[in-house]
Amino acid sequence: MQTILSIGIDAFAYGMALFIICIGLSLTMGLMRVVNLAHGAFAMIAGYIASYVARDLGWGYGFAIILAVIGTIILSIPLERFLFRRIYGSSELTQVLMTIGITFCVIGITNYFFGPTLKTIPLPTGLSQPVDVGFRTIAAHRLFVMACGLVVAAGLWYVIERTAFGIKLRATVDNAAMADALGVKTQVVYAVSFALAIGLAAFGGVVGAEFLPIEPYYALRYMVTFLVVVSVGGAGSILGAVIACLVLGAVDTTGRYLMPDFGNFFFYAAVIAIVCVFPRGFFGKAQ
Amino acid sequence: MSDLFRVEGLTKSFGGLAVSRDISLSMPEGERLALIGPNGAGKTTFVNLVTGQLAPSAGRVILNGEDVTGLGAVRRVRKGLVRTFQVTRLFSDMTPEEHVTLTVLQREGKASRLLGRFHGNSQVSGEVESILATLGLIEVARRKVREIAYGQQRLLEIAIALALRPKVLLLDEPAAGVPSSDTPRIEQALERLPPSLAVLMIEHDMDLVFRFAKRVVVLAAGEIIFEGLPSEVAADPKVREAYLGSYANARSVA
Amino acid sequence: MPAASLDVRGLSAGYGPTVVLEDLSFSVPAGSRLSILGRNGMGKTTLLASLMGMTRRYGGEIRVDGSDIASAKSSERAMRGIGLVPQTRDIFRSLTVEENLLVGIKGRPRSVIEEAYEMFPRLKERRRNLGWQLSGGEQQMLSTARTILGRPSVLLLDEPLEGLAPVICDELMAAFSRLAASGEMTILLVEQRLESALDFADSVMILERGRIVWQGTSETLRSDHELVERYIGVGSLH
Amino acid sequence: DTVKVGIIGPFSGPFALQGKNFQAGVEAYMALNGKSVKGHDVEVIYRDLPAANPAQSRALAQELIVKDKVQYLGGVYFTPDALAITPLLKQANAPLVIFNAATSAIMTQSPLVVRTSFTTAQTTTPLGKIAVDRGVKKVVTAVSDYGPGVDAENAFKKAFEAAGGKVVEAIRMPLNTNDFSPIMQRVRDSGAEAVFAFLPSGPTTLGFVKAYNETGLKQAGIKFFAPGDLTQESDLPALGDGALGLLTTFHYAVSHDSPENKRFVEAATKAIGGADQLSFPAVGAFDGMHVIYKMIEATDGKQDAQKAVDAVKGLSWTSPRGPVSIDADTRHITENIYLREVVKGPDGKLINKEIETFANQKDPGLASQ
């Protein structure tokens, strides 16, 4: 029983970390219809900024998060303006080409300037201590990650489903020419949503760094994981992403506990099984 | 069992909305039936149920005495149950000629052959040409569908259906978007169909309906509210109120 | 916004490298009604789309109440009072009916969507349904309602009656006429049914292969059977 | 005249740091010992092989030989890449000096291979005795599920059980594991007194060590043993204080106290650009260049692979890591293995402090083949 609880809490924490990192990608792919393989690259950039702020400047974790999010968004503006804007509405594979290109460049440049070593983001003492949750101890930052995940999920759901901006965004994605003809400034809508997605990537990169450590290869190393999670959930669906992250996190964690030798087998077998039952992902849009 | 085609007690609802309530209908060979009714009455849904795009919650579809309810959409097409789409579904990067050629090849069971060339296939080109000519599409036969006007796309929809040599043809608003000057083309094409074919047409263009149909069925809120001769329709008060409006008056004056 | 006048001078437009419209000039006084006729593929849709800014423009001016909007983006044109009901309906398939309407309100309060429901009670019943689930006619109603909610001063209607039951057509044409008569909108209508088109409009324009081949009043056209036969086809008038 | 040496290594990609260390080692050697041997200029050509990819490795080697006309091949980080090159050597008449690839079996594939790094079995074996000496009787092994991981598991198990311990559970973890908490939970559930770990150097070690600390294994007194790949110096800053006290065995520590090492570290640091990027592949490359220089000397710049290899059999010298020699039978390096503990150095930076020496270790892996 204790073991089950213990695996459960690990699975939940891991799932939530995945969620925070992936939800931005889910939005870009599902709502903006941009397969942004450079998503991880933005998360990594944020990680570098946070590492610099928190470790080299010693300004503290909270500052690191805020500055990383803002900094990454600022860095992404010229990219959006000159590169991404050209591929909105292009075929997915063209987008793949462009965003892989961007990823390669970001990796190459990071490597050049910052070297290939790992970057860490020191946690405040409050978060780095193990906390006793009754049946076992768990790192406090894991609890923090869980809380962040829940807050992000609720906030996003509200913005997208309930606000006027959310409606405009979804309309633009559905049929940009028509949305434009109805007076929606589609370019602005795209730019804002892009910034939102990048901000989420940045936040996820920093908060999730304890699970997925920051290094130049981050974007490529976890690309498959991100893609799998987003698609299993159904791109663009927040609830779908939450469920996918929790289910896959649980499968992964349990698999690694029960039969570590076959950990990946379980993960990918589960992916295949889920997709065969839900051919468009958990909450994919049927059209 | 002289009926070529019959449905019995077809029922379907989406969530709480019953869009097809216990519809029964039969069509003998050579039937020319018009299915009319207000928007959202369930006409397209009826076609979807018949052709197998949707599964009914109850009821049967019988073609040539054979129950096809359990068959998938593709098998029904192969058995001769063919439809057109209300919103065109065409291959935007292909030309009308390619559409029809592909359809003819498919009907002949040659479409998945690895041997032989698709273009310049002399065995089918004659038939393709005559089908395109019937619908006046020769002029645009070699242009990509995305570049031809919507009305012409509607005609191509019909061309494809004809190329399948159906036994029962279900036309979902074939004339919508086709200008009145071109509706005669559709009518001509329909007239040239083999007489044994049964045709069901959904249409809001009443002039076309009255010229075409030998029998009219009116659907409202998923139920058949009227079934009879075209001449009787306009006189039915329920139909006038639910559907025809001023058209009925114009008609009775004329 | 009250109705605005529309002046088009030397407009040429098309898609990519293909020029469809060549050197069109016409003007529509504020509050009047113009029907655009022409056979299949003659460029009627292209004309309306060009006024909305959705095609490629090769030259010419488009003046709304005197100011040129020819180089504005469609969203700006929408804000300047142009509204289009496209032939292909273009409803947002993944949005609910209500959300579709909300996209069209252009900053007016949310409550105005009741106006749309009044016009089409059918939409109210289906307000929570997604766009792709609607029947053809319901989509047409939604498309029309969505544009009208934005209170355009120049309304462009591309075959708005397609797929609608006759009884709804009547109501809708009456509504359009009311909107024009109230001085709120200038209306350009593309309609295949000659009768409806003539009944509705003050003046008529006939397009052939991307050019204006005839312009005049409805009355003239109604009485000139030869003209009708030449440009529009036989058997169109009863 | 010029003698060309082709170096294949991961100069970009996730393992770029290791490749950079190759380069640093080579450059350091050439800076300290000159760029020519007996009047023959030595030219080094680098070729990038970002990840294990035998086909590409072979293509690169082939090109170096055929097109660039190199006389010596060197480098090679991953075992499969080395295995792909060995069949070419005879025809190419070129020796291969391996700077890293650490599987025992490579040496048996061709008589023209010499290795100046280590094998996983070699660095791991002393740990068996060390663990028992520290009163550990029950151990869980947790290794990455690939060749070297399996080697490490076998070597440890053999040495540990020979010394009287018992491996209660052998866990193999997929290479791309991100979250190690479940593994730690398993270790804890097994009731073992220590965990033996092998992971390839790089990001995953960070997660592993973190999980070890955070799941309370450390507090619970469960000991941690690993070969030194896990605490390579370039990863230590990232591992942070969590790494303090970890015990590892390895052939080289950057902090090794000897004049040879001081010279080496100084030169290599200059070459790599930052002190905290330096780690073990550099010393493998440094000594590899030493062997190649000796070969050039012996053949007087002529291409004669067999003669070159014969010339270094039995060669011994003092490397930055300590005294070493090339075993005449296996052509693999014989070296000291050190037990090290992660501690804070004099300047506050984490270092691997050598606390015990196992002198002149040969590769025990081959014997078991």
Added chain:
Amino acid sequence: MQTLAQSEKLAAAPSLGSRFLRDAIGIAAIIVAGIAGYFLFPDNLALLTRVIAVGLLVLSIDLITGYCGVATLGQAALFGAGAYAAGIACVNGVTEPLTLILIGAIAGAAAGLLMGTIMLRAHGLAQLVLSIAIVQLFHEAANKASAYTGGSDGLAGLMLSPLFGMFEFDLWGQTAYLFGLALLVVVFVVLKFVVASPFGMLCRGIKEDPVRIGAMGAFVFPVLLKMFVISGAVAGMGGALAAISTQVVGLDSVSFELSANALVMLVLGGLGSLYGALIGTVIFMGFEHVVSAINPFHWMTMVGALLIAVVLALPGGLSSIADAILPSRGRTRGGKA
């Protein structure tokens, strides 16, 4: 365009002869380029052979992605199946190169059948993810079955008998290269016929709208599955060629990375055109080789910049240059290839 004949007859279709001529020129161009490569880069034959092997993989992706619209990031599973099958057969005594290619093709086709059966259950993104999952499982399996595959150390020690008993597969790689080139040309010609056949057209239709194809009375699944099998055979031959020419098979040949790279090459060259697949492969691998030789440490940035530049300048892929220059490869024809 506006002046199309008003008549009710179709203008005669472009004659069979002219189509045939165009294809013949295209294939001749490939042969000439291949032979030129042989003489211009006699020292790079190993690389060029690898380009051919990967080229076959990219062609195989084009078949299902470019022609059927099923995107895949797992095609290396089929490539690897061919490579391992040939490799294992070779280690166990089947050393005749042509037989090995055949074995590779069969293994690839079988893997294609399996992959298609699974992948075709899903749509869109989920389908893409299935392909990733499948290649990862293949990878895992190859790693675990180390007794047969050599696991992460790779399968080494392939000893081939000389081609036709005469030509050795040696260090200089001439035999391997010419053998590969011949194989590529044969495969290419066959694929030309496949994509120009009614079957090829049916696939294009499915790519655009499977529902429409269903309403035309054609089953979608068997058609796509057939293409998967063909594609698998092509990829398998590529894998077998790689195994033969390098005489080792590594886990990288069943990796996601290889799949993704190959897809990038395809998109770079231009989808839905067999020439595009080859152009993309040659340009990508050639560029990568050159820049990584110039600067082994920071070439990735350059490759990234190339990809971005291509998207900005030529959204249709590199082969769209050819379309622009040669308008005769006309709009109205079926495939671009």
